[in-house]
Amino acid sequence: MPDNQDKYDLSFFDITGNCNLRCPFCINDWSTISGNVPVSEKTFGKILTLLPLLNSFYLSCYFEPTIHPDFSSIIKMIPDEHRKKVLFTTNLSRKLSDDVIEGLSNSGFNYINISLDSLNPQVFESLRKGARFDVFYDNLRCLTDAFSANPNAPPLRYITILNRHNVDEIPKLIEDCATNYLSTMNELRTFVPMPHINKDWIKDNEITEDRRNTLWETLYEFPHKWMYVDYGKKSEYDEFFDSLEDPKKKKIYFLPPFTGLRISSEGIVELTHMGIESKYDINKMDDPYGMFKEILALHHLDVERAGEIKNLHCEKLSIMKEKDSVIDNITSEKNAAIRQRDDSICNLTNERNALTEEKHTLTAEKDGLTDELATVKATYFYMLSQKDMAGVWRKFRHSAGKLLFKNNPKLKNHIKKTLRIGK
Numbered sequence: 315m316p317d318n319q320d321k322y323d324l325s326f327f328d329i330t331g332n333c334n335l336r337c338p339f340c341i342n343d344w345s346t347i348s349g350n351v352p353v354s355e356k357t358f359g360k361i362l363t364l365l366p367l368l369n370s371f372y373l374s375c376y377f378e379p380t381i382h383p384d385f386s387s388i389i390k391m392i393p394d395e396h397r398k399k400v401l402f403t404t405n406l407s408r409k410l411s412d413d414v415i416e417g418l419s420n421s422g423f424n425y426i427n428i429s430l431d432s433l434n435p436q437v438f439e440s441l442r443k444g445a446r447f448d449v450f451y452d453n454l455r456c457l458t459d460a461f462s463a464n465p466n467a468p469p470l471r472y473i474t475i476l477n478r479h480n481v482d483e484i485p486k487l488i489e490d491c492a493t494n495y496l497s498t499m500n501e502l503r504t505f506v507p508m509p510h511i512n513k514d515w516i517k518d519n520e521i522t523e524d525r526r527n528t529l530w531e532t533l534y535e536f537p538h539k540w541m542y543v544d545y546g547k548k549s550e551y552d553e554f555f556d557s558l559e560d561p562k563k564k565k566i567y568f569l570p571p572f573t574g575l576r577i578s579s580e581g582i583v584e585l586t587h588m589g590i591e592s593k594y595d596i597n598k599m600d601d602p603y604g605m606f607k608e609i610l611a612l613h614h615l616d617v618e619r620a621g622e623i624k625n626l627h628c629e630k631l632s633i634m635k636e637k638d639s640v641i642d643n644i645t646s647e648k649n650a651a652i653r654q655r656d657d658s659i660c661n662l663t664n665e666r667n668a669l670t671e672e673k674h675t676l677t678a679e680k681d682g683l684t685d686e687l688a689t690v691k692a693t694y695f696y697m698l699s700q701k702d703m704a705g706v707w708r709k710f711r712h713s714a715g716k717l718l719f720k721n722n723p724k725l726k727n728h729i730k731k732t733l734r735i736g737k
């Protein structure tokens with residue numbers, strides 16, 4: 315596999331499954347989330363085996379990591395050689411123990427994001443519902459004091475949700491963070507107006523584009539590092555997708571071509587590039603690394619094969635077109651030329667079949683694989699085949715999936731039952 319294909323493009327992980335706060339703009343719809351299963355050392359140990367397959371490793375994406383009861387033991391478990399990939403975001407609103415602060419200071423992590431919407435206690439507490447400014451501020455002081463005394467401590471970044479109640483404070487906030495709280499970057503963002511967020515709250519907190527532009531003008535000459543992330547703005551991929559008119563193409567490109575894993579604190583791993591339910595329990599796997607490496611390899615093999623097959627199709631088509639354009643009264647010389655071309659069409663077709671077989675062999679081959687891995691492989695192909703997507707690539711997955719099941723009806727039933735797939 316080429317170097318840039320030996321890792322998942324994206325990964326999301328949380329060591330917990332809940333939060334100590336209830337911010338009114340939170341991306342999470344708390345009415346659908348209950349309980350909290352902090353990652354256990356056993357599960358975390360398994361998740362850590364995936365590190366060689368990941369470009370970055372988040373300890374939190376959706377939830378709050380500092381509420382983990384064994385946060386400092388969790389940090390210690392991460393192997394030294396992968397610490398540079400590690401990062402997380404925290405609300406810093408739960409009292410941190412000295413042990414945790416020391417652990418973070420010596421962690422060797424890539425960086426730590428601190429959410430900070432205001433240094434005005436009243437505004438802070440209205441935006442970070444459930445937090446106490448004095449607790450946050452005490453944590454901030456202790457953390458930055460420890461980090462200042464340690465030249466190897468990870469860089470700190472700050473994330474601020476821009477809104478009507480803090481917009482006037484932003485220049486001072488960035489300045490304070492840089493001068494007093496070791497900020498290497500202040501990220502400003504507008505909140506994503508998720509459907510579950512209270513509409514009155516949105517009305518009361520939205521800021522106009524004009525107000526934002528005035529802010530940029532003030533910040534433009536600023537000596538401190540800051541950036542604006544507009545989550546409401548469409549990505550290049552979104553624009554490309556929107557431009558597609560053919561519904562078949564929409565189906566093909568429904569998912570962006572990034573491979574990704576989302577891992578919950580319970581150890582459930584989802585393939586985000588599948589777009590269909592694809593959840594695997596890492597706790598039940600003997601060799602999670604082998605399994606997810608294999609899935610990655612299969613994905614890239616698919617892409618490579620799809621490219622090769624497409625090229626062969628194109629060559630075949632252009633030869634056929636040439637043949638069609640030959641006029642009626644052809645000489646025997648021309649006939650011979652056509653025969654030769656027919657041979658090459660034949661060769662191309664055989665070659666294509668050989669590719670297909672090779673792919674089937676690779677997919678069906680079970681030698682040296684655990685049953686578990688064979689199941690995952692089969693599920694992968696089977697579920698893709700269920701998506702009814704057009705295109706050569708999808709069709710090949712479909713036939714590969716079918717072949718596996720033909721050889722193993724028990725497996726087919728088992729997977730259908732597990733995934734509750736009807737037919």
Ligand SMILES: C[S@@+](CC[C@H](N)C(=O)[O-])C[C@H]1O[C@@H](n2cnc3c(N)ncnc32)[C@H](O)[C@@H]1O
Pocket residue numbers: 333339340341342374375376377378379403404405406428429473475503504505506507508545
């Ligand atoms: C989901 S939180 C999880 C980490 C931690 N609980 C925290 O708030 O720092 C990650 C980051 O997303 C931000 N965030 C939450 N809801 C958001 C929204 N609707 N739009 C944009 N950013 C949001 C938070 O302010 C935080 O900086």
Ligand code: SF4
Pocket residue numbers: 333334335336337339340341342376377378405442
């Ligand atoms: S602290 Fe983070 S996860 Fe918790 S409610 Fe606020 S934004 Fe959401």
